[in-house]
Amino acid sequence: MKIAKLMTSVAVAAGLFAGPVAAEDMRIALVVKALGIGFFEAAAEGAKEAAGELGGVEIIYTGPTDTTAEGQIEVINSLIAQRVDAIAVSSNDTDALVPTLKKAMARGITVVSWDSGVAPDGRQAHLNPSSNALIGNMIIKLAADHLPEGGEVAVLSATTTSTNQNIWIDEMNKVMGDYQGIDVIATVYGDDLADKSYREATGLMQSHPDLDAIIAPTSVGIVAAAQAVADAGKIGEVNVTGLGLPSEMAGAIESGASKSFAIWNPIDLGYSATMLAHQLATGAASAEPGAEISIGRMGTIILDETNSAAMADPFVYDASNIAAFKDIF
């Protein structure tokens, strides 16, 4: 804890003395769950990209050394003392940060949350990486893109009661009409266990010899399914796709068991969070339900009734970009 405090004060000092800052520069603080995590380092890169595009914006990339709400509260308190113009936070706790963030807003600081949200009281707007509808559409699109002639696909989910996966599969079923010729012939459950997922994937290939793709919207399932396809010697026949992390899927992309998969892009997320914070801090947009806010190259987002918005479709990773991302997250 002492070290964490020391680090925080070093970070604060670094922020304070970070070169001669022009008086009119807007300072946007990107507060992450913890420093040293590849995902957030990449988000900071995106934030700097946005700053470069906007001009006159300085990014303060900071966060605690471990993923605790207490650490984030300290960091945010020091940012308030520094009188930054905006705070964009990926929180370690939905509720614990609310009092501190309220204090920040009371001092005229723009507060937005991104990635991992804060309760509506504690922020002006929240940016989700994507939405259930976009994810549901993406997972079937990933399979359909490699099946121009149509074909049989099966879903390998987590457990029968996994809320996220069930919502995504529901959303997928709603848009099936847009993908003529693609038939979802089975939905099986690997319970997010590597061995059960592997067995279910093997079973799918046995009972459906003409299977063309397995969609696994879960990171354990997609890796296990890719391994099962490779072991069954069906690389090229059965394409494994869905949601996964680049670091975990690099082997499957390399072997060809998976042609592509999707997940958020942390660079885009950091970029968009910065853009959103800038728009609100400059008064170019206001945080109210239904507001349309332009976030640079990522297009426009629309705030819903809780002032949350979805950034974009999940980002597609394939052989062309996996190498750049596999070391990030």
Next chain:
Amino acid sequence: MNALKSREAILGGAILVLVALIASRFPGFIAPANIIAVFTDTSPLMILAMGQMVVILTRCIDLSVAANLALTGMVCAIINVAAPGLPVALILIFALFMGAALGAINGLLVWKLSIPPIVVTLGTMTIFRGVIFLLTEGKWINAHEMSPSFTGVPRQDILGLPVLGWIGIVVAVVMMVVMARTTLGRAFFAVGGNPHAAVYTGINVGRTQFLAFVISGMLAGLTGYLWVARYAVAYVDIAGGFELDVVAACVIGGISIAGGAGTVVGTLLGALFLGVVKNALPVIDVSPFWQLAISGAAIIIAVAFNAQSGRSKGRVILKSAEHAQ
């Protein structure tokens, strides 16, 4: 002894009936390639059940096997990432030793501090998982980080059967010899059957239980490498809840939870029974909502059979005791 024999015959018959039922719905299940695949897939369960059998025979239980598997597997993967050139044979030997060491922790606590085994292994189960988290901070070790030989060995074919399956066979044969032909093997039965009598025959009960935990740990460590290599991924939660499958395999196989009764063949059949059920459920087109109920029912039916034969065995002993008087 006859009752035991017939119990194994019943279980063997049940497996055959089960396979026949599955084949009537999905003929591909009894294709030779699939039979081999099912056997290979069941090998990790068989190996772990061999260790658990010894522990249960001595009136203990080892709930930390899956956590031991995960920790040893993770350390093997870490070693492989750090030194990709290290021969797999060395990693295998390391896995055996590390697993045995973790098992020895359980054994020492049970032996020297006389803590109930279920408490000890519940504790070490969470500790082992916690250690994995400390080692990795929750990060995964993935297929592309492991060397091809590390992940390749268990799937290498020898005479049509992958190495993983062969290791299962070798472990089973070694355990048969140990249980039937060594003093240690007989001591396991003696300690579980009647600890007081065992003491009078000069057997150190605590030490025997300690050795049972070491064997269980060693086999869990071995399976740890095999598991990580087979699924080409290592993370905190691998094989989560698998200890219950292992205990179930032993119980189905006729190992008495009260200790002292059971056979290697029975345990193997118990593991195979579970393996067949697990591999069949995905292909026989049963709703996933029914699958859990079916595998649960299968376990209870198998155990009910065992309880039945266990009871009649008890009566026989009483009667012969009466006759003797």
